[in-house]
Amino acid sequence: MSENRFMCSRAAVAAAAALAAVLCGTAQAQLNNQDWRKLADPGAPIYGQPIVGPIVARDGDAGGFPASNITLLSWLPLDQFPNEQHSANDCWGYVSPSGREYILLGLQSGFSVLEVTNPVSPVQIGFIPGNGSVWRDIKVIGHYAYGVSEGGLGIQVIDLSDVDNGNVRHVTNKTQSGHSSTHNIIANPDSGYVYLSGANIGNGGLIAVSLANPEDPIIAGAWTSRYVHDAQVVTYTEGPYAGREIAYCFTGRRGLDVVDVTNKNNMFRIGSTTYAGTAYCHQGWLSEDRQFLFTNDEMDEGGAFNQTTTHVIDVSNPASPSEVTTFSTGLTSTDHNLYVLGNLAFQANYTSGLRIFDISDPFNAEEIAYLDTQPNGNAVGYHGAWSTYPYLPSGTIAISDIERGLFLLRLGESGINFDFPEPLPVALRPGLTQTVRTTPFADGVTLDPDSVTLVLDTGNGPTPVTMTDAGDGTFEAALPPGECFQTYEFYFTAQDTEGRFYIQPFNAPIDGGYIAAVQTGDEDLFADDFNSDAGWLVEGDNVTSGGWARVTPVQGNSVEPDSDADGSGLAFVTGTTPGESLFGGPAILTSPKFDLSATPHATISYRAWYNIDGNLAPNLFVEISNNDGITWSDVTSHAPESGWRDAEFVVADLVTPTDAVRIRFRANNVVGNAIVEAGVDAVVVNTPTCNPCIADYDGSGTVNTQDVLAFLNDFTGSTEIGDPDLNGDGEVNTLDFLAFLNLFVAGCD
Template sequence: MDTLTMQPYQEETEGAENLTPRMQAFLRDKEPPQNLQPMGFTACVSGMAGSYPCENVDLLAFLPLATIGGGNGNDSWGWTGCGNREFALMGRSSGTSFVEITDPVNPIYLGNLPTHTSNSTWRDIKTYNDYAFIVSEASGHGMQVFDLTQLCNIPSPPVTFSNSAHYNGFGNAHNLVINEDSGFAYGVGTSTCSGGLHMVNIQNPLSPTNAGCFSSDGYTHDAQCVIYNGPDTQHQGKEICFNSNEDTLTIVDVTNKAAPAQLSRTGYAGSAYTHQGWLTEDQVYFLIDDELDEQSFGHNTRTYVWNVSNLDSPVLIGHYTSPIGAIDHNQYVRGNYVFQANYRGGLRILDINDVANANLFEEAYFDIYPANNNASFNGAWSTYPYFASGVVIISGIEQGLFIVQPTSLPDPNPAPCDTPADIPWLSVSPASGATAEGGSTAVTVIFDSVGLTPGEYTASLCIGSNALTTPELFVPVSLTVAPPPEIMITSPLDGSVFTAVNGANITTTIAVTTPNFTVPDDGHWHLWVDGVDTGPAYDYTQSVTLTVGTHVISAQLQYPDHTPVGPVDTIQVEVVGADIIILSPADGAVLTATNGVNITTTIVVTTPNFTIPDDGHWHLWLDSVDTGPVFGDSTTITLTVGTHVITAQLQAPDHTPLGPVDTITVTVVAGQEPMFTVYLPIILRNE
């Protein structure tokens, strides 16, 4: 292992010979990595976790791409080892990142396994025992094998890793499927086996061997391979692959790797590109996402529900249509929920309790692409929901690694009850007692939020009895710690510049928002202008008059008794005054009337911070006589011999005089009178 050097983002160049039409469509939407900052715990409150739309999902932490190796993101998977520690594995265009998330609010980037050949938009990761297996669309990449136990002790992360082993039975591969119960991997979308299942024995992970091919139905985009224990008794105990084959669900018996048998090949109405799917845990239903139907047919995100209780004749029984239009990409079932990574729609968690009737509904979501939910190939590539902790990861193509926690789902590993040591924020009184038959006793539950960060805290209390006929009762309790109240000045913005067209002052409205504090129910707020308290405000706006200059404006919440609460928000604004300046002629100028009587001259002005005619116009007075409005930056006047006072003033469109005035004095002198020489002819006569 070597110390890691971060690589700058480089655009990948994909081999045109490897690109399917779907991949070409993907590249047309490609965007560079977003310039984002790491984030810590952010609760989902009122539909938002920071800048990310959400429902029933808290953000535990976020690591931008630039902090975990750079490039664009793609696939993700998870691994638990090193004594039940949890690790996120995330693919990128230039390699694979390894992040420890045992403490999910403080993730640790451990290092990077570089791509085996060149960069590629597509990379896929799966695990078997304590090894990760990685494929890519990069030419000649093959399958990397990485010993995950190396992650148990990284003294100075991040580091650069190298392969533990490598399989070169194929070059590029679009996806990788692993059946952890059999120890076989299946490369799909490779340049071998007509793009179908390329089977690899990985029971000895450091020495993968070719085990066979299934090519009868051509290109397989993705698959799930299991030891079948579903209701079809004819195939129980066999190894079955459920293949997403571009326009069909193709089910194959791969028990005999030398002679795999296709059991069924079933198309469906509305198919555009059969992308990926996953079985329910009872192996009765298979959920498929079609990657191009949203773009092709204009409907919202659609999940197709298949009854596969007869592997020889699966039946499409219906579909779920999402309220948004994003493209669906990868989905995985855990318990009675399916976790979907739906590109611009982010993570979508659907309740599948009524899957038998194709009746799914959205329980929770976390949208990592807040701009919109359009049907474009950006945002969430994949998700992994199988950590024992219940933590879920999302890999963002332009964003990075999101670590989130669904808050409304059943605990995947419920504890029977919590002890006081487990929940210092909760106590009960009395902790024990006696009650007469038919009677009741009040028990007080005390919550203490001191020292707790904002979020939701849950516990399970046990109520036991010494009566043999009374079962133990479990009482779920929860505590929601809201973020502290705060005030934010929303208008004007910090650094705003205003123009006082009257040259003296402006009147503007200060608007605030007060998260976690309601005005006037919880109290009020005070506004300070240049340190002067303007008094309490009982709604969300206050009008102030500001003179020309720079002003510091501060706001703070106060309880009804005027006790300050929360931080002060401060902005600075500047007020500049409109003005008018006579540029020509100069003050004190002496002009010459060449005709000895008068002169015609042009008066030129400039109007800083005042736009003519949008803000108004100006008037010119000659010796106190108004010459009328001027709608440009100059006007022409005639001056007689003598001294004249010329005044210019700004006026509003309704001719209301504004403050700024400029005055000059000019003198006109008579020029020298014209002189004439007369020549008379002299005639001499000689007589």
């Protein structure tokens, strides 16, 4: 007798029937689990600049994502997580005793724990590594999280008791009775049990796990009649099922099974149902009164139904469930996971993102909000929003997106926006204090006036400055005097009376705030509209057609520019004739040499065109050299997009300015199965100028009455020697005149 058969016999003799089913049952999960389809259609991770909101949905958009009646708080792409994550999966939440809020996000190689108390700035607190897998699932009971994966390791126990202090403890990877891989984990906090579904033991059925010792989960029994893909398990407190623990099991092509799991040694089915078009009953959630079960079928879209369909099942009698109605988003996408909070259903529907329905009347459900995390279509398939978590007390909602990572949002378009009574300064005068003003206005919320803050970085890190209420809803703060060529970066924040956080500009500080430089003017060192030959070098030994050429652009195909960018007539584009596409490559366009050795603050700006038709080709790459082209450093790359776009960068941010600076533009179409069109125009090398002594207005080196006359001429508009708007408020008035007089009296050192 083999050792395994001997163990099974002993288990049977011990009369632990349920446990024996776990130990001896042949794992049949793969026969019923249709998730191999995801592996057959993998999606590449979509990285991007993180978004810091809040961004209120306006005109069907929030931060570049289709949206309605939501406020996007933040987006954290996959490249913001450790260990080169290529996909995300499940998400769940945790609230510490202090009230701080956390999201637990499943990733390809583990679980990330993020604090989202300030949802516009999620902070990763810890990472629990695991075997690589597309599938993870995680739930929380008490201050412990329990994670599973189809990659193995059993149950990962995670202690969150000290998470407020930045500590997440990986307690153990608990394997037992041959258990290693699991598709989903279900939690019933009322009973203190978690349940495994789709595991590699017990026929892939429902496995009950006791948390009597929360750091040592122990299998207590199983229902193994069939594969269970997912479940919701609840304890009834009233009615004929009071005191009984009931599991609503979603069993794929077999529909819904309702199982009494009160006695872990004797779990039994009390009811079951299918519905018209049952293809793969995947997951669902009860209404809060437990009269209805809202169910998604992961394979009926594109089959029995041509639109995303939610099946509403009457479970007022759990022993006799039956479908009573359906409702739809009207889109074609596949649905995946949904959860119910109050009278709202939150649906993660893959390629159509998060859809929120009012289900107060299940027979007339109405979509009230959405955020489409996959803006490029609503096709049937397994890309996009995997799951959602809507239960944080603050109202923050999480979406886990397979290719795009973590989104945080809230329902509704209320919030605080910032107006500015005068233009914000972009140039500051040396030695002068500059006042900035904002008028925050609240829409649907109440502003906390003590929270209005200017966050200012003068070069030593961001410092919050509480703004003063100046009356009439205006708040003001001072930018301190600076020295020539110093750069200030600043942004504005405020909170409502519920403690929700708002920021302007919306993606500060990740994308940067408002920029103001201490200078008195600027000078173009080089400006090329390409109407004459300024010495640009065209290379492309492997270009078979469509190399760089200085011509008048004429559109000859759908992705080619129909004009130059600056209106001068000429530009560098790929191809000398209309419709001539780039083939081969790389095609390289290199600038003449710039001497920037005496201009450490120089910037380079240009306008670029890059668009394609067909299979994806590499981006348009921009590079810079400070040794006359011997070595090159990356500046940026431009992805395909219709239209001319503006770009600018500070040379010193990338290389040390020397007397041998060049830039170059590189495009190619080596595969040759796409139409590729690139263009460059309006290249400008500029440097700021600064006179540290504003009183010496005419720049003669001496402060005298000639400076007063020069200022007055500029003040009245007779001349343009300098800029008489000394306080930088966008207006020339008596305040500027008084400022100049004060500077004139003080003189210069």
